[in-house]
Amino acid sequence: MERKYTPQEIEKKWQTAWEERGIFKAKEDPTKKKYYLLEMFPYPSGKIHIGHVRNYTIGDVVARYKRMNGFNVLHPMGWDSFGMPAENAAIEHGIHPATWTNENIAYMKKQLNEMGFSYDWERELSTCEPEYYRWEQLFFLWMYKKGLAYKKGSVVNWCPSCQTVLANEQVEAGQCWRCSSEVGEKYLDQWFFRITDYVEELLNYCDTLTGWPERVLTMQRNWIGKSYGCDIYFPMADGDDMIKVFTTRQDTVYGATFMLIAAELPLVVELIKGKPIEDDVREFVEKVKKQDKLMRTSEYYEKEGIFLDAYCINPVTKKKMPIFATNFVIAEYGTGCVMAVPTHDQRDFEFAKKFDLPMIVVIQPHNKSLNIHTMTEAYVEEGILVNSGQFNGMESTKALDAIADYLESIGQGKKATQYRLRDWGISRQRYWGAPIPVIYCDQCGTVPVPESNLPVILPREVEFTGEGGSPLARYEPFVNTTCPQCGEKAKRETDTMDTFVESSWYFERFCSPHYAETPGLDRKSVRYWMPVDQYIGGIEHAILHLLYSRFYTKMLRDFGVLECDEPFTNLLTQGMVCKETMRCKAHGFLFPDEVRDGKCVHCQGQAVVGKSEKMSKSLKNVVDPDYLIKKYGADTVRTFCLFAAPPEKDLEWSDQGVEGSFRFLNRVWRIVMDYLDDIKDVTPCDGKEPLEDDLKNLRRKTHQTIRKVTRDIEERFHFNTAISAVMELVNAVYLMERPSAGNTKALSVIREAIETIIVLLAPIVPHITEEIWTLIGHETNLADVPWPEFDHEVAAEEEITIVIQVNGKVRSRMVVPADEDGEKIKSLALDDEKVARFISGKKVLREIYVPKKLVNIVVQ
RNA sequence: GCCUGGGUGGCGGAAGUGGUAGACGCAAGGGACUUAAAAUCCCUCGGUGCUUAGCACUGUGCGAGUUCAAAUCUCGCCCCAGGCACCA
Structure with a gap:
């Protein structure tokens, strides 16, 4: 009886064998070219989901492919194991975050092993362990010393449900990005990392990241948001004070007729002190502060403002400008004050109309003439300056520089640059994170924990109630300590660090994961492996993590522990995995196994098929990797993830x-089992004997397939087309007429084709190929077999099909020898029978010959 | 509103620099094998029309344009996805 394909058996067997032989252990070897391949490590949430499976399959294929190409591959895996879900589990189910996390890690590790991924598990790391975060605490101390970590009071986003501070970028539509509660505000003292010290380098080095998708770089540049402009000083009408604004449109300064300031600014209260309108303004400010939250959630809202009964002076026109507090100027950007030019800014225009404020046109477009009485919207484009004193007649683009220079010369302004990027707030009022190594002493103030006292270990014995902030702050044995400077009683910092800090340097730790000496990174190893040659992860996590990782790498470089400027040479951002949703009227969204024959299993109601969306638990459109592996085996799951779409595109899940x-x-x-006995003792064709007809064609197809697969993987990671090419070769073997058992010539060609199929598929489906490789008589690990090379001559076509067009329409085709002369081909085309019908009686104007492709005959 | 991608058969997707549209797979249909079914192997498969071994027309979101030739380039529009949120 012929042996059946039993993935469950084969896969287990080879996974064990690989582990026993330790073939994926990475060792530094200066004689070999290194290749560091990394996939974004997962948060141990409980189970691997299909997005992970896709991400890690893509990575594994590249790792195995590079290995077969002779590279010394580093392919590690670990756990981003600090984070809120663990703490929530503690609150909801009374299970300790550490227990919960480690159980999840054990299960997910088993799942990853079942997928056959070629990780070097000896390098496994888990960021919640003191061996990991102690170095992060050390870096914090160094940062503190250099002023890169500092504390400042600020109004922060406060999630009442998580009892935690959210960074601006973690607030989605006014809601907590994790738990979706409405976000409030709270004033707290917070630790910040001075990422803005590196803003120029972070921006400039975007140009050097040629291995990154342009899309991601654009996002990063926009996030940094550098803008060139000018600070302008507007003296107060009374007194010696002045208001400073930042603008990128100093060319419109002659049109500035009023001043807008953010309602939250302390300046507002100062200006109105003792005036009759004081109460009204205070009321307005309070309203705006409350409105703020709602404002973020609504797409359109009214531009509101209130006159402060105060004026400043336009420094160039010397005219008085009324000052308003408003709800639409952002306090955190620039100075929180804006010079309003209603004619050339749409928001200012709307505001001026509402409050009937003066307008002056200062830029005239080339093709029409603006008039303040007929304008229905602001003109924001370029033009010629008018009503602008000595600058009249100047192009607005030139006036930008000229006016900035002028303002500087009269001491009323200065050229300036602004960034959108703000410092990175890392304080979290949470338990499950790395403690910030700082002590507060009544005598000595803020005292960093001495390096020799690290790590500050996160205590286990805390209580989880889910209320009243961080459990750490209530745990006395941790909080109460002595001051390292004066020895008196003192208290520890109870904030922990943002988990983005751990993921900002784990790729460096992977180079020497067990290195126990300061600074936790072995210089020699890091020098050998860094930077990461290929980083792979989902685009949805990309901006923040990548920017923070870049910042951290540059900082560690400046501390002298690293030698590279950028952590990731090449970046591949994979698309999401999507699937259609199912729902019924009574039960809402349904899991796939809650639907049978198009009906809901609970109520027999009609299940409605919705549009395809990103797989998520809430939409219940998920598939379970465990089930798939059990039913089909890991190799099938890997194949589908790669075959259904190229990696950068979204993947449409299909059970069929x-x-x-x-x-x-x-x-x-x-097909291999079919030929097994016949080819066992045959050596693969070496091309020494001449071949003809079918055998020659099959051998050509074999070498063409090597060429195609190599290109698809090497140049753009398009595994879908690579797999297609192998499928074609398999089909070709099936279509071969079965040679007799003694026909070694034919069998050697077939053996070559089969071995090629196996080796080309090896990185994609490592288990089945390793099994077949052994069955056909090999003893070496398939993972170490060199990637095949193709023979140009064998792969070359002898005959090519030339398309004949008449006036651009395909009318006929002809087969000619591949090296046929161009003139000959043109004359053959004119003589073609079918073509004759279309050109007879017409005048041939010209003939275009595209070598080896087509002839186009233009007739009239 | 702004930024970034993207619209190709019933479906997922192929088509390095403009040059045979629809590779490969799924679904569908037919045939072989079988007592039968499943599995397997082989064949057909964008649409329309006709004088149907074939031929013609049409076809890559819509409308123009450039070109001997456009899925690919240019302009305008529509739709979808992701990111950002009054950034002065």
Whole structure:
């Protein structure tokens, strides 16, 4: 009886064998070229989801491919194991975050192993362990010393449900990005990392990241948001004070007729002190402060403002400008004050109309003439300056510089640059994070924990109630300590660090994961492995993590522990995994196994198929990797994830498509079993004997397939087309007429084709190929077999098809020898029978010949 | 509103620099094998029309344009996805 393909058996067997042989352990070897491949490590949430499976499959194929190409590959995996879900589990189920996390890690590690990923597990790291975060605390101390870590009071986003501070970028539409509660505000003292010290380098080095998708770089540049402009000083009408504004449109300064300031600014209260309108303004400010939250959630809202009964002076026109407090100027950007030019800024225009404020046109477009009485919107484009004193007649683009220079010369302004990027707030009022190594002493103030006292270990014995802030702050044995300077009683910092800090340097720690000496990074190892040659992860996590990692790498470089400027040479951002949703009227969204024959299993109601969306638990459109592995095996799951779409695009999940991938692997298995006895003792064709007809064609196809697969993987990671090419080769073997058992010439060609199929598929489906590799008589690890090379001559076509067009329409085709002369081809085309029908009686104007492709005959 | 991607058969997707549209797979249909079914192997498969071994027309979101030739380039519009949120 012929042996059947039994993935469950084969996969387990090889996974054990690889582990026993330790073939994926990475060692530094200066004689070999290194290749550091990394996928974004997961948060141990409980189970691997299909997005992980896709991400890690892509990475594994690249790792195995590079290995077969002779690289010394580093392919580690670890756990981003600090984070809120663990703490929530503690609150909800009374299970300790550490227990919960470690149980999840154990389960997910088992799942990853079942997928056959080629990780060097000896390098496994978990960021919640003191061996990891102690170095992070050390870096914090160094940062503190250099002023890169500092504390400042600020109004922060406060999630009442998580009892935690959220960074601005973690607030989504006014809601907590994790728990979706409405976000409030709170004033707290917070630790910040001075990422803005590196803003120029972070921006400039974007240009050097040629291995990154342009899309991601654009996002990063926009996030940094550098803008060139000018600070302008507007003296107060009374007194010696002045208001400073930042603008990128100093060319419109002659049109500035009033001043807008953010309602929250302390300046507002100062200006109105003792005036009759004081109460009204205070009321307005309070309203705006409350409105703020809602404002973030609504798409359109009214531009509101209130006159402060105060004036400043336009420094160039000397005219008085009324000052308003408003709800639409951002306090945190620039100085929180804006010079309003209603004619050339749409928001200012709307505001001026509402309050009937003066307008002056200062820029005239080239093609029309603006008039303040007929304008219906602001003109924001370029033009010629008018009503602008000595600058009249100047192009607005030139006036930017000229006016900035002028303001500087009269001492009323200064050229300036602004960034959108703000410092990174890292304080979290949470338990499950790395403690910030700082002590507060009544005598000595803020005292950093001495390096020799690190790590500050997160205590286990705290209580989780889910209320009243961080459990750490209530745990006395941790809080109460002595001052390292004066020895008196003191208290510890109870904030922990943002988990983005851990993921900002884990790729460096992977180079020497067990190095126990300061600074936790072995210089020699880091020098050998860094930077990461290929980083792979989902685009949705990209901006913040990547920017913070870049910052941290540059900072560690400046501390002298690293030698590279950028952590990731090449970046691949994979698309999301999507699937259609199902729902019924009574039960809402349904899991796939809650639907049978188009009906809800609970109520027999009609299940409605919705549009395809990103897989998520809330939409219940998920598939379970455990189930898939059990039913089809890991190789099938890997094949489908790669075959259904190129990595950068979203992947449409299809159960039938998985079935098809399984069928393909069975097809490979069967053809080999079919030939097994006949080819066992035959050596693969070496090309020394001449071949003809079918054999020659099959050998050509074999070498063309090597060429195609190598290009698809090497140049753009398009595994879908690579797999297609192998499928074609498999189909070609199936279509071969079966040679007799003694026909070694034919069998050697078939053996070459089969071995090629196996080796080309090896990185994609490592288990089935390793099994077949052994069955056909090899003893070496398939993972160490060199990637095949193709023979240009064998792969070359002898005959090519030339398309014949008449006036650009395909009318005929002809087959000619590949090296046929161009003139000959043109004359053959004119003589073509079918073509004759279309050109007879017409005048041939010209003939275009595209070598080896087509002839186009233009007639009239 | 702004930024960034993207719209190709019933479906997922192929088509390095403009040059045979629809590779490969799924679904569908037919045939072989079988007592039968499943599995397997082989064939067909964008649409329309006709004088149907074939031929013609049409077809890559819509409308123009450049070109001997456009899925690909240019302009305008529509739709979808992701990111950002009054950034002065």
